Amino acid sequence: MLVQRIKHFGLGKTTFLESVAKGAVASGFKVALICPSSDLVRIWRQSMDLEGVDVLPHDFAILRRMIRQKPYDYILLDDCNSMDQSQGDPVTLVEYLLKHKADKQVIIGTYDSDTDNRKANFVEWQLTELATTNESDIEGGSIEIYGEDPEGREVSSEVSIPDIANQALGLIAELRAS
Incomplete structure (x- = not known):
């Protein structure tokens, strides 16, 4: 499992996440993009051409169910600072959900400094x-x-x-x- 927390990200975060998602899908990987709110999920779905990428809201119950139903190779977390932190750091939570999986996953979370x-x-x-x-x-x-x-x-x-x-x-x- 590769886990990467990218902090101090400024401009270009959206382009970076979009590029990683599209590249992974083009290579045959299953990709989930986790957003801090339903509004951002809608924006990502409407404004980006992310065919093959599951764009999901950051909700621990939904995330747990989706990870069990569909094993993702790449899990990208957009703007972790804006996500609910009451159960801990979002990247750490995803890492915890995947810790017993034998598959190789990539988890990338972006943070605004x-x-x-x-x-x-x-x-x-x-x-x-x-x-x-x-x-x-x-x-x-x-x-x-x-x-x-x-x-x-x-x-x-x-x-x-x-x-x-x-x-x-x-x-x-x-x-x-x-």
Whole structure:
């Protein structure tokens, strides 16, 4: 099994994934392209000529069923940062689903570094707020976090401490995986 995580991808990601998919299909391989949303699935299907490529939404249950029904040789994941990370890194999940298969598969996931930075900054901000919160201000396992919206108005949100910890653990797992 070949697993590749491509980070800091900028322009050309769509062309890269399209080229890999078309080349693999032309060589007789079965290809799945996993997208972060149903809207992107529709866009890929409508705007790209990907005959022979199964374009699927990132849904763990659908993905598990499809991988069992049709053994793919290439599994391409578009924009992993935008996919649901609640069950872990999408590439790692696909790798897990395929770990007992004897076949040779190629798994390629693309990641946008700007999204990585925004996510890391958001988690760092929450951790900083938690670290500077007086213990007496922590009620019911949550803290109130204040910030500004894009128009400069003050906004606040109640965030649970376990949610902050889970986000931080997710970032740590991503760093270890890369």
